[in-house]
Amino acid sequence: MKLQRSMAYFPAFARGILRNPLGIFMALIFPVILILIFGAVFSVNGTSQVPLTVQNLDHNSAASQQFLAGLNSSGFVSLSFVAPDVGNLSGYLTTHELSSGLVIPSGFGAGLANRTPVSVLVYTNPASGSEAGIVEGAVQGVANGMNLRVAGGSTIVSTDNLHVGSHPYQTIDYLVPGLIGFSILVSPMFSMVNLSSAWKRDKLFRQLSLTPLTRTEWLVAALFWYVLLALISATLLVTIGQSVFGAEVTITLGTLPFLILGPMLFVSIGLLVGSVAKAPETAGVIGNVITFPMMFLSGTFFPISMFPSWLVPVARCLPLYYIVDGLNATMIYNDVASMLFDLAVVMALVVGLVLAATHVFTWREERGRPFARGGAPHGGTRGV
Amino acid sequence: MFALAREIQKRRDRAKSTNDSERAPATDTPHEPQRVDLAPGASVVEVSHLRKCYGPLAAVDDLSFSVHAGEIFSFLGPNGAGKTTTVEILEGLRDRTGGEVRVLGADPWTDLEHIKRHVGVVPQDFHFFPKLTPREALDLYARLFGVRADTEGLLERVDLTDKANDRYDTLSGGQKQKLGVALALVNDPEICFLDEPTTGLDPRARRAIWQVIRSLRNDGRTVFLTTHYLDEAQQLSDRIAIINRGRLVVSGSPTDLIARFGRPERIRIHGNGQLADQLKQLGLPVDVHDGTIEVVLRTRADATPVLQLLASERFPWDSFSTATDSLEDVFIQLVGRVEEGSVAPAPQGEVAA
Numbered sequence: 203m204k205l206q207r208s209m210a211y212f213p214a215f216a217r218g219i220l221r222n223p224l225g226i227f228m229a230l231i232f233p234v235i236l237i238l239i240f241g242a243v244f245s246v247n248g249t250s251q252v253p254l255t256v257q258n259l260d261h262n263s264a265a266s267q268q269f270l271a272g273l274n275s276s277g278f279v280s281l282s283f284v285a286p287d288v289g290n291l292s293g294y295l296t297t298h299e300l301s302s303g304l305v306i307p308s309g310f311g312a313g314l315a316n317r318t319p320v321s322v323l324v325y326t327n328p329a330s331g332s333e334a335g336i337v338e339g340a341v342q343g344v345a346n347g348m349n350l351r352v353a354g355g356s357t358i359v360s361t362d363n364l365h366v367g368s369h370p371y372q373t374i375d376y377l378v379p380g381l382i383g384f385s386i387l388v389s390p391m392f393s394m395v396n397l398s399s400a401w402k403r404d405k406l407f408r409q410l411s412l413t414p415l416t417r418t419e420w421l422v423a424a425l426f427w428y429v430l431l432a433l434i435s436a437t438l439l440v441t442i443g444q445s446v447f448g449a450e451v452t453i454t455l456g457t458l459p460f461l462i463l464g465p466m467l468f469v470s471i472g473l474l475v476g477s478v479a480k481a482p483e484t485a486g487v488i489g490n491v492i493t494f495p496m497m498f499l500s501g502t503f504f505p506i507s508m509f510p511s512w513l514v515p516v517a518r519c520l521p522l523y524y525i526v527d528g529l530n531a532t533m534i535y536n537d538v539a540s541m542l543f544d545l546a547v548v549m550a551l552v553v554g555l556v557l558a559a560t561h562v563f564t565w566r567e568e569r570g571r572p573f574a575r576g577g578a579p580h581g582g583t584r585g586v
Numbered sequence: 587m588f589a590l591a592r593e594i595q596k597r598r599d600r601a602k603s604t605n606d607s608e609r610a611p612a613t614d615t616p617h618e619p620q621r622v623d624l625a626p627g628a629s630v631v632e633v634s635h636l637r638k639c640y641g642p643l644a645a646v647d648d649l650s651f652s653v654h655a656g657e658i659f660s661f662l663g664p665n666g667a668g669k670t671t672t673v674e675i676l677e678g679l680r681d682r683t684g685g686e687v688r689v690l691g692a693d694p695w696t697d698l699e700h701i702k703r704h705v706g707v708v709p710q711d712f713h714f715f716p717k718l719t720p721r722e723a724l725d726l727y728a729r730l731f732g733v734r735a736d737t738e739g740l741l742e743r744v745d746l747t748d749k750a751n752d753r754y755d756t757l758s759g760g761q762k763q764k765l766g767v768a769l770a771l772v773n774d775p776e777i778c779f780l781d782e783p784t785t786g787l788d789p790r791a792r793r794a795i796w797q798v799i800r801s802l803r804n805d806g807r808t809v810f811l812t813t814h815y816l817d818e819a820q821q822l823s824d825r826i827a828i829i830n831r832g833r834l835v836v837s838g839s840p841t842d843l844i845a846r847f848g849r850p851e852r853i854r855i856h857g858n859g860q861l862a863d864q865l866k867q868l869g870l871p872v873d874v875h876d877g878t879i880e881v882v883l884r885t886r887a888d889a890t891p892v893l894q895l896l897a898s899e900r901f902p903w904d905s906f907s908t909a910t911d912s913l914e915d916v917f918i919q920l921v922g923r924v925e926e927g928s929v930a931p932a933p934q935g936e937v938a939a
Contacts, residue, residue, distance in 0.1 A: 207729075207730060210726075210729035210730055211726070211729075211730060213726075214715065214718060214722065214726045217717060217718065217722065218715050218716075218717045218718060221717035221753070222717060404711075404713040405709060405711060405713055406713055406714070406715065408679065408709060409709065409712075409713065409714060411679065412677070412702060412707045412709070413702065413727060413730040413731060414699065414702055414703075414730055414731060414732070415730050
């Protein structure tokens with residue numbers, strides 16, 4: 203293995219892809235188009251309603267239902283509910299990066315019936331700007347209405363306003379690491395599946411095998427290209443996300459392992475698929491079957507927290523999930539422990555898949571193997 | 587042969603001792619390609635009792651032949667005869683099941699680096715990277731081999747100077763093949779393996795490739811040519827080996843093979859049945875088919891009565907010509923006889939013919 207030979211080959215490999223409009227579109231332009239489209243869509247909030255997470259600890263009482271119905275009909279907030287057993291709502295809001303919450307205490311209905319003062323807890327995040335005021339105002343308005351109806355204006359229901367420390371993340375914040383993950387996935391996968399199967403068909407690997415270049419050196423050159431693309435793509439996406447949409451994400455030192463290991467992972471999967479498939483068409487189908495679910499179910503376009511609970515375990519089986527999750531951990535939350543866990547999973551996957559890919563990707567007949575596989579010299583139908 | 591192997595071993599030991607290994611040349615210090623000095627006529631390819639099996643199928647079975655330095659050696663056989671398998675074993679791309687193979691004194695399977703350094707290959711169905719130009723392709727090969735290649739000279743040699751900056755996918759079939767030949771010459775090889783280099787080309791492009799092949803021999807290189815075109819083999823080759831079902835059928839020079847296995851010279855006349863009858867009455871072997879009378883000349887003297895009869899104008903005839911067997915006729919005859927089982931593959935004594 204000579205790095206110099208990989209580097210000697212690298213410009214030819216890069217030139218081949220750069221001169222293919224589809225290759226460069228998928229690698230760099232498509233993710234940029236996506237961030238511009240999604241960024242624009244998510245930056246315009248079409249409704250004035252503020253999301254409010256409700257924990258109703260008195261859910262059997264008609265009074266609590268009336269309170270929530272009043273809140274709902276105010277038109278200022280959109281309610282979503284969490285079960286009483288999730289524990290402290292403040293912690294839940296922080297964990298799930300939510301800005302506003304409401305706790306209706308147990309005994310709320312009984313308190314109203316007995317004219318005993320009760321207090322609902324309103325959680326807001328001061329950093330979320332006007333949202334906090336809207337939520338506090340809406341809850342206070344419903345409480346006042348209820349006080350008027352039940353006690354002629356005397357304060358029975360009061361609000362206790364508290365702050366949560368959750369950062370008010372915007373959708374664009376998730377979108378940037380998600381799209382970096384998307385570009386890490388798409389370019390090596392589509393390109394390598396197509397390239398490895400078509401080169402095998404056209405005997406281009408055989409052509410290279412006639413030179414001193416080894417398959418490891420070829421693989422290093424290909425990896426170098428896709429890592430470089432991932433770095434360029436990440437820089438582009440972060441720059442556009444920050445400058446155009448005000449995304450609060452940064453490329454940290456922890457981002458780099460994902461930008462290196464990610465392409466390695468998908469180059470290996472692409473090579474594996476392209477080598478095992480008998481024809482480029484079959485390889486394309488297999489590649490799509492692997493790529494598309496991963497593209498949409500790994501948190502690239504939407505946070506996993508928005509998924510229905512049954513879909514979350516599926517997402518956790520996908521390699522891209524750990525890359526996107528790791529990028530989120532390091533680029534948004536600065537959560538080192540979570541990042542290290544994701545990194546460990548990605549590393550383990552890389553080791554396994556690189557070994558598998560290099561096993562099936564051969565340039566010449568190998569002892570003990572039945573016939574040409576993965577770019578081995580023969581494989582055509584002419585001659586024996 | 588052994589002297590050649592010793593010479594190569596000495597060179598390689600020297601290279602290792604000076605830390606300038608052939609196995610991994612430094613690509614940042616390009617050097618002139620190093621050639622092995624070969625005595626004219628020395629065996630550069632030795633194949634002895636070669637056997638290659640794919641499961642129960644023996645694609646190559648007890649095949650033996652040799653190729654001499656500086657000759658154009660054509661390797662012929664019908665589809666499925668084992669040509670490509672043999673060539674790929676010689677190029678170090680396939681392992682063998684049994685037998686011995688030496689290319690420039692080295693075992694191609696275990697000493698692939700040596701083979702890559704001294705052998706040029708134009709594979710069957712040559713393809714290259716569609717978006718690279720011929721100049722870029724040659725520069726790439728020079729960098730990979732770590733040699734200072736004369737890119738412009740190579741382009742000129744294969745008549746691609748005008749197309750040097752055109753992408754591969756815009757070249758014609760003949761130009762693509764020419765690039766294949768130019769790439770095979772980047773490392774200044776002693777032997778060039780050309781596997782069906784003119785398949786699918788128009789007659790003009792074929793002849794252009796022939797010219798390049800002849801020029802390789804003029805350089806003193808050995809050319810190992812695999813082709814389906816028998817006229818090509820006859821035109822170009824110094825020696826030929828015909829294989830079928832993985833075994834050698836025969837080998838020798840084209841002239842020698844035609845003389846040994848071709849039918850005698852014949853006179854073909856477009857004439858009527860009376861003329862044919864008259865020729866038969868003269869005691870000549872006559873065959874009539876589709877209005878053509880064919881008289882086999884057992885000796886040159888047989889031609890005299892035929893010509894006299896034609897000159898007498900006693901019987902009407904339109905035209906006449908002479909016919910000799912071509913290599914294609916010999917090939918069809920020999921391969922056909924092997925297929926029918928009436929001819930066994932050549933015994934070992936015939937191998938080095």
